[in-house]
Amino acid sequence: MRIGAHESAAGGPYRAVERAIEDDCESVQLFTKNNNRWEQRMWTDQEAETFRETYADSGLQGLMAHSSYLINPCSSSESTIEKSRVALADELERCQLLGIPYLVVHPGSHTGRGVEEGIELIARNINRVYDEHDDPWEDVTLLLENTAGQGTSIGHDFSHLGDILARLEQEDRFGVCFDTCHAHAAGYDMTDRSSYEDVWEQFDETVGLSALKAFHLNGSKKPLGSQVDRHEHIGEGEIGADAFRFLVNDDRFDAHPAVVETPPLENGDPSFAKNVATLKGFRGT
């Protein structure tokens, strides 16, 4: 795995790359816009060039963006769905401009419509985003993230992801980002070797391992199957250390970017260096 972190882009996207270098990362994830706002001006060509150069010179070997939390293509509100389509196209455009090959998106929350209709709407609206743009984002792969299952969120069962992917028209433009905290909260146990292998067997049957392109490596404060999404430091909390040992030494995932999204340290230090070092320390163990 290319172990890294979700870094702040405060000061401009290139700053996320600089922070990743400081944390001794091998990969980086960033927001390419304010994640709690619908609109923001596009980056200029100069800003994009600065980002591309900083990344190219960084030695990092994995790059991904996380999309805004506001996007929900299966909301009960038609206007939210419409804004989500515009926002998704905007985020894909930013990735294309900055040279970011992966964009992670949460599938959505059906807010009472039910899972079936939710899945249908997510697929229909993603297809529409691609249909409505002439030359869409050919260097970007959109990754659906598995979820913890909080509220009415879709994507906590692997089959949800498989069902959405099966309905998307341009297959090669889509994939999955796997979050360990979300999987644990959703009831997928990876804490011992045999359950770990079972989880990947289930994933392969419902989604397909070839669709898996990236990871979020997070511990979980909440127990197996709790459906509550609270990230914990690597090796602490309910997942413990072994699942991460299995992951970083699993040669199926050698070249996958795998970033931590862990909370600040107890002294308030927001640096990810400690969690990145913990993961690297599991190599060969």
Ligand SMILES: [Zn+2]
């Ligand atoms: Zn996420």
Ligand SMILES: [Zn+2]
């Ligand atoms: Zn989470």
